[in-house]
Amino acid sequence: MASYFLIIAGAVLVNNFVLTRFLGICPFLGVSKKLDTALGMCGAVIFVMTSASAVTWGVQRFLLAPEGVFGKDLRYLQIIAFILIIASFVQLVDIAMKRFSPNLHGALGIFLPLITTNCAVMGVAVLNVQLEYNFIKAVVFGFAAALGFAVALVIFTGLREKIDRANPPKAFQGVAIALVTAGLLSLAFMGFASLVK
DSSP: OHHHHHHHHIIIIITOTTTTSOOSHHHHHHTOSSHHHHHHHHHHHHHHHHHHHHHHHHHIIIIISTTSTTOSOOGGGHHHHHHHHHHHHHHHHHHHHHHHOHHHHHHHGGGTGGGGGOHHHHHHHHHHHHTTOOHHHHHHHHHHHHHHHHHHHHHHHHHHHHHHHTOOOGGGTTHHHHHHHHHHHHHHHHTTTTTOO
């Protein structure tokens, strides 16, 4: 049980994919202007990362690994297979969002399909293989990494909304203050570095 807690604490706080590993910056910066769109992106990323972690673990273990069904080392197909799996889940989210929440679908715009190329989602799938996690640990790690992405995105969105209302100097408005804020938030998260080894 302690190992699962360490995986969760490590993925959410210590090795946060956005703020310490610097993966998934594009949707992090792109949808952080309004809390509604940020929460929608959080839900989509949590679903895709968790589901992709489960499926990619199975594909790696039972199809691509040398001891898999084919009895051959097909690990060179890993990236292609993982991208196809992630793209399938993103397409599923896109269809569901278009059907059940067209306003949120419109607000997320291009950033929803960009989850397919979100390096954080691919990073979780590849790290599950590299760290040789079992199925449960892989799914927990995927969920925790997505939760870490969501925590960082919600905090950053709150800060951006508050800063925009504070009327910063003209030279800092827009992207400049967003990048400075992201950098300071990243420094704050690096303070958790000694929490988990």
